[in-house]
Amino acid sequence: MGLINYNFISIEGNIGAGKTSLATRISEDFNAKLILEQFEDNSFLPKFYREPDKYAFPLELSFLAERFEQLKRQLTQRDFFKTFTVSDYLINKSFIFARKNLPDDTFGLYKKLFDIISESLPKPDLLVYLYKDIDNLLTNIKNRGRDYEKEIKYDYLAKIQESYLDFIKQQTGMRILVIDTNKMDFVHNEEDYQKIIGIMSLKYEVGIHRIGV
Numbered sequence: 001m002g003l004i005n006y007n008f009i010s011i012e013g014n015i016g017a018g019k020t021s022l023a024t025r026i027s028e029d030f031n032a033k034l035i036l037e038q039f040e041d042n043s044f045l046p047k048f049y050r051e052p053d054k055y056a057f058p059l060e061l062s063f064l065a066e067r068f069e070q071l072k073r074q075l076t077q078r079d080f081f082k083t084f085t086v087s088d089y090l091i092n093k094s095f096i097f098a099r100k101n102l103p104d105d106t107f108g109l110y111k112k113l114f115d116i117i118s119e120s121l122p123k124p125d126l127l128v129y130l131y132k133d134i135d136n137l138l139t140n141i142k143n144r145g146r147d148y149e150k151e152i153k154y155d156y157l158a159k160i161q162e163s164y165l166d167f168i169k170q171q172t173g174m175r176i177l178v179i180d181t182n183k184m185d186f187v188h189n190e191e192d193y194q195k196i197i198g199i200m201s202l203k204y205e206v207g208i209h210r211i212g213v
Contacts, residue, residue, distance in 0.1 A: 002201050003030055004083045006125040008075070009200075010090045013130035014161050015152065016140035021187045022130065022196065023088040029197075035074045035087035038066060046148035048101075057106055060098040064110075067091055068117050075122055090127060091118050096167050100159045128200060129168060129178045134158055136182055168208060175204050180212035 003009065003026070011023045020036060027034035039045060044059040071091055079085075095118070098110050132140075134157045141149050168176055179199060186193040199211055 003032075003197070006084050008122065008124045009084065009086045009126045009128065010124040011086065011088050011128050011130065012090050012093065012164070014132065014134075014137055014157055014164065015149070016137040016144075016157075017130040017132050018140070018181065018187060019088040019130060022128075022193075023086045025186075025193065026086050026197075030086075031081075031083050033074070033079045033082040033085040035070065035085060035089075037087075037089045038070065039063070042066070049148055049151035052101065056101040057110075060094065060101060060110060061113075063097070064094040064114060064117065067094055068121070071121055087124075090124065091121050092167060096163045097160065100163045123174055125175060126200070126204070127174055127176045129164065129176065131178055131180050131182075133182050134161065171208070173206060175206050176208045177204060178208065178210045180210075 009026070009032075011019045011026075013019050023036065024034060026032055042059070042062055044055050044062055048055040048059045067089065068091065071087070074087075075085065095111070095114050098107060098114070102110055134154055137157050138152075138154065141152060168178065177200065179196065181196075184192040184195065186196050
């Protein structure tokens with residue numbers, strides 16, 4: 001099918017999976033419009049990693065507002081000089097993280113707001129989930145050396161991974177590609193990157209398609 005036959009591709013994965021690196025490279029190689037999450041500007045993030053119970057709700061609300069505003073603006077402003085749009089996150093990321101980070105009563109309130117907001121955004125033509133084991137995620141997180149990520153624990157990443165996979169299993173109207181990247185280094189290895197592009201370029205029906213998982 002080829003990447004240029006998609007209008008909107010979302011790259012997803014756990015923290016440290018390589019979402020931003022892959023989306024950026026694709027945008028450069030295929031002249032695609034790039035949407036990157038602006039998470040580093042969120043002042044609640046380092047506070048949350050230190051005191052998750054205290055800062056979970058303001059963090060998740062702020063992320064939801066920022067993600068919605070960015071996607072709404074970028075996806076409604078078509079760039080006729082770009083072949084398609086690629087993002088390094090899906091709006092459902094807000095729901096996935098909030099479900100694990102918020103207590104039940106607070107999450108119920110959050111979900112009502114999320115449902116209203118998410119319905120007004122288009123779904124991607126292809127959702128790619130980069131699957132990587134927790135130990136490999138921790139290695140990537142350590143190697144990129146962001147100070148505020150030093151507090152991230154194995155158990156937290158495991159919870160997020162579980163939440164992502166639960167979300168994927170429940171989807172019926174999306175074209176979803178789950179790729180095991182544990183033995184790949186598509187950031188530094190050109191052959192692995194081309195392998196990822198080859199996998200993404202195949203024709204897929206609506207449903208969940210697992211590669212190496």
